[in-house]
Amino acid sequence: MTTPCRLYIITPPSLDPKPFAETLKAALDAGDVACLQLRLKDVPEDEIARAADVLMPIAQSHDVAFILNDRPDLAAKLGADGVHVGQEDTPYVEARRLVGKDRIVGVTCHNSRHLAMEAGEAGADYVAFGAFYPTTTKDPKTSCEIEVLQWWAEVMTVPCVAIGGITVENAPPLVAAGADFLAVSNGIWAYKDGPAAAVRAFNALF
């Protein structure tokens, strides 16, 4: 039996925690969300910690796993539910050592079946493929064909995340191909009817 695809929300690239908390609450109240990733690039650790202090309790009180981007050390220190690491970040084995066996560790695998098999065999909780569509949130290193998701879903049991430029409008082929999670930033925060409506619309697709 296949499990339905779920939403993995990534925070906007910059945010002011207090006002953003209200937007986040409304979004998480609107429907099922599996994970929230705090992704603040090139900001000091204390700013990440301040944002986590405000946003993590909101995620966790909605049963949404709070994932920190890039920083396994800080994920463990702050009590996050997990960490996401890329190929140029802390390697998986070291990230796992830092966060322990009970936290989630996800790994960017770009468009590479090989990287994904390596990460899955090493013990990653999920592998992330992308970018599937053009995005302004990041200059992605690779673009990924939807067939990779289909192949992964047929052959592997480790969950896969699709990322990159995903919107309510372009998501259906990714869902049909077997993505376990859709990781979405701009497609949530810039949705025409607002983030809560985006969460409802994504859930309606699943």
Ligand SMILES: Cc1ncc(COP(=O)(O)OP(=O)(O)O)c(N)n1
């Ligand atoms: C769920 C998810 N997938 C991929 C990424 C990208 O990680 P990375 O390649 O390390 O790039 P940055 O996000 O750190 O710029 C992600 N963050 N989350």
Ligand SMILES: Cc1ncsc1CCOP(=O)(O)O
């Ligand atoms: C972090 C990341 N990694 C590959 S694409 C991307 C950006 C995701 O954000 P958006 O959903 O706005 O394209």
Ligand SMILES: [Mg+2]
């Ligand atoms: Mg990274």
